[in-house]
Amino acid sequence: MGSSSNGVMGDRSSGSNGGLQVDKGVDFAQYFCTYAFLYHQKEMLCDRVRMDAYFNAIFKNKHHFEGKTVLDVGTGSGILAIWSAQAGARKVYAVEATKMSEHARSLVKANNLQDVIDVIEGSMEDVVLPEKVDVIISEWMGYFLLRESMFDSVIYARDHWLKPSGVMYPSHARMWVAPIRSKLGDQKMNDYEGAMDDWYNFVSDTKMDYGVDMSVLTRPFSDEQRKYYLQTSLWNNLHPQQVIGTASVIKDIDCLTATVDDILEVKSNFMSSINSENTRFCGYGGWFDVHFRGRNEDPAQLEIELTTAPSVGNGTHWGQQVFLMHPPIWVGEGDELKVSFSMKRSKENHRLMEVEFGCEINQPSGKLHQQPLNNKFYIE
Numbered sequence: 001m002g003s004s005s006n007g008v009m010g011d012r013s014s015g016s017n018g019g020l021q022v023d024k025g026v027d028f029a030q031y032f033c034t035y036a037f038l039y040h041q042k043e044m045l046c047d048r049v050r051m052d053a054y055f056n057a058i059f060k061n062k063h064h065f066e067g068k069t070v071l072d073v074g075t076g077s078g079i080l081a082i083w084s085a086q087a088g089a090r091k092v093y094a095v096e097a098t099k100m101s102e103h104a105r106s107l108v109k110a111n112n113l114q115d116v117i118d119v120i121e122g123s124m125e126d127v128v129l130p131e132k133v134d135v136i137i138s139e140w141m142g143y144f145l146l147r148e149s150m151f152d153s154v155i156y157a158r159d160h161w162l163k164p165s166g167v168m169y170p171s172h173a174r175m176w177v178a179p180i181r182s183k184l185g186d187q188k189m190n191d192y193e194g195a196m197d198d199w200y201n202f203v204s205d206t207k208m209d210y211g212v213d214m215s216v217l218t219r220p221f222s223d224e225q226r227k228y229y230l231q232t233s234l235w236n237n238l239h240p241q242q243v244i245g246t247a248s249v250i251k252d253i254d255c256l257t258a259t260v261d262d263i264l265e266v267k268s269n270f271m272s273s274i275n276s277e278n279t280r281f282c283g284y285g286g287w288f289d290v291h292f293r294g295r296n297e298d299p300a301q302l303e304i305e306l307t308t309a310p311s312v313g314n315g316t317h318w319g320q321q322v323f324l325m326h327p328p329i330w331v332g333e334g335d336e337l338k339v340s341f342s343m344k345r346s347k348e349n350h351r352l353m354e355v356e357f358g359c360e361i362n363q364p365s366g367k368l369h370q371q372p373l374n375n376k377f378y379i380e
């Protein structure tokens with residue numbers, strides 16, 4: 001069993017960010033610190049969709065694990081390392097940057113797997129393993145897949161520690177975007193006007209309760225102010241019926257070959273056909289899926305998919321990112337949207353994203369909306 005300093009080199013940056021060095025102290029304060037707390041790990045451990053997908057991916061494909069060496073990048077509580085060992089791995093290296101490693105270590109011991117799993121506390125980029133591995137497993141996905149930029153660390157691990165014949169878990173990832181409406185029947189979720197009412201209520205309550213007039217922040221709702229309000233995307237669990245047009249894959253990632261340069265910026269131009277009758281097009285929903293397929297020469301016996309698409313029921317802790325648009329536009333069945341999408345990392349914090357949409361709407365009547373429908377968002 002590893003100790004907290006086992007296999008860890010120096011004090012380099014915690015991520016390469018495509019050549020830019022990232023200050024480790026700042027990154028720890030801004031990003032890693034929350035992962036050190038059990039409440040945050042528990043949120044992920046309680047996500048049944050996520051848990052079932054990884055559990056099935058491992059146990060329905062034991063041939064990838066039996067007698068093999070495994071590296072778990074960002075082991076957190078240790079759950080994926082433990083499943084890998086239970087599936088028959090010979091050795092599992094479980095790397096975790098935060099003090100969560102101590103909980104992982106006690107969980108490993110409580111499950112009597114200390115002879116198989118080495119929990120190593122340190123950044124993946126600093127760790128030195130005694131051997132190369134057959135499998136890299138990691139749950140690295142952030143909101144809308146790439147928020148958190150943790151895939152950089154998985155790429156680093158793959159390039160340094162995966163055998164040429166090795167397998168990635170997951171093996172593929174995709175980002176999706178679709179046009180959405182904000183309201184579904186009486187539901188107020190993501191309702192655009194509802195959001196504005198919220199601001200009105202806030203202003204009048206603050207004046208009444210605390211004697212401070214805040215209306216300058218919100219009134220009149222000029223275009224600029226609306227845009228200001230809509231600068232960040234929203235987390236939501238969309239109902240499938242809120243999706244009003246065809247969804248498009250805007251990024252397809254092969255985890256075995258992708259480079260950091262491939263994911264620094266995501267750009268896509270795509271068409272979406274509206275398939276709902278007269279409805280308000282209020283913005284876009286963004287989500288992702290990942291797949292466990294093994295590799296061509298060594299495929300999965302059962303391919304598993306983990307999707308965060310809009311769903312009836314609880315969905316996942318990732319939900320979807322909603323990008324509301326101003327102004328909403330009435331659209332109808334058969335309208336064609338020509339959407340341009342781009343996403344890049346925030347200059348201030350490489351783990352956050354800046355997203356821009358543009359859209360042209362062609363309607364069968366011949367009407368054409370061509371204004372750039374704002375919108376620049378931060379995924380916080």
Ligand SMILES: C[S@@+](CC[C@H](N)C(=O)[O-])C[C@H]1O[C@@H](n2cnc3c(N)ncnc32)[C@H](O)[C@@H]1O
Pocket residue numbers: 014032035036044045073074075076077078079080095096097098100122123124125138139140141150153
């Ligand atoms: C999304 S959590 C997943 C935790 C666990 N594997 C699970 O599936 O429940 C990601 C974990 O990776 C850790 N992590 C992120 N980047 C890392 C890096 N470069 N080196 C080591 N650990 C890292 C975080 O601290 C966090 O605990």
